[in-house]
Amino acid sequence: MNAQTPIGPYVRPAMADDAEGIAKVHVRGWQEAYAGLLPQEVLDRQSVAYRLRLWTDYLKEPPGQRWTFVAIDPALGVVGFVGATRAKPAIHGPAIHGPAFKIPVLYILQSHLRRGLGRHLMHALARALAEAGPGSVALWSLAGNRPARAFYQAVGGRLNAVLAERQGGARVTLAGYRWRNAAELAERTAPRQPAT
């Protein structure tokens, strides 16, 4: 170990070799976060092999289409990740015009919650999106996912849509959050200055 070696979890852009770590966190993240919110058989059906195939392809996409960042615990590997893609302007209804980004995935293992990793992942992502060009930023959360909704509100997300749909055979209600642009999200997730 030297002075440069991180000792706690840190965030960096995802690389091709992260596909397996991301796939595992994707499945475990679903099972932990959605217990009691989605039918247990839907959670039991989640497959690392299936997610691994998807993430292997996603991480090969050319730059400028998809952005993925991982949270790495040096002792454990990938413990969280976030991803964004370009979205159709109408993602949250006809009121939103112009280019847009959507954030379909944000998962941190339960063992690593409330340590600032969600904020840190979103900040890294938002800075990359701001560099990629203009566009509002939007995402959907299960309406019953209270920790996630508290997080989105804490980082400045505005609730601007509620939608009922079927997911994996279950009827669910989704809450849509939006930021005017990626710079706004970057500002709201910026590292806090320690109090003096």
Ligand SMILES: CC(C)(COP(=O)(O)OP(=O)(O)OC[C@H]1O[C@@H](n2cnc3c(N)ncnc32)[C@H](O)[C@@H]1OP(=O)(O)O)[C@@H](O)C(=O)NCCC(=O)NCCS
């Ligand atoms: C949503 C999620 C990414 C937040 O990540 P996190 O690393 O725990 O959040 P942070 O530590 O960065 O928290 C930032 C702020 O968000 C708010 N917040 C986060 N979790 C919260 C909770 N459970 N209850 C209330 N507020 C919360 C707080 O204001 C917090 O600041 P504070 O810790 O100084 O009070 C995380 O809970 C998660 O991955 N959950 C499981 C998967 C999931 O539900 N993903 C979302 C799918 S839509």
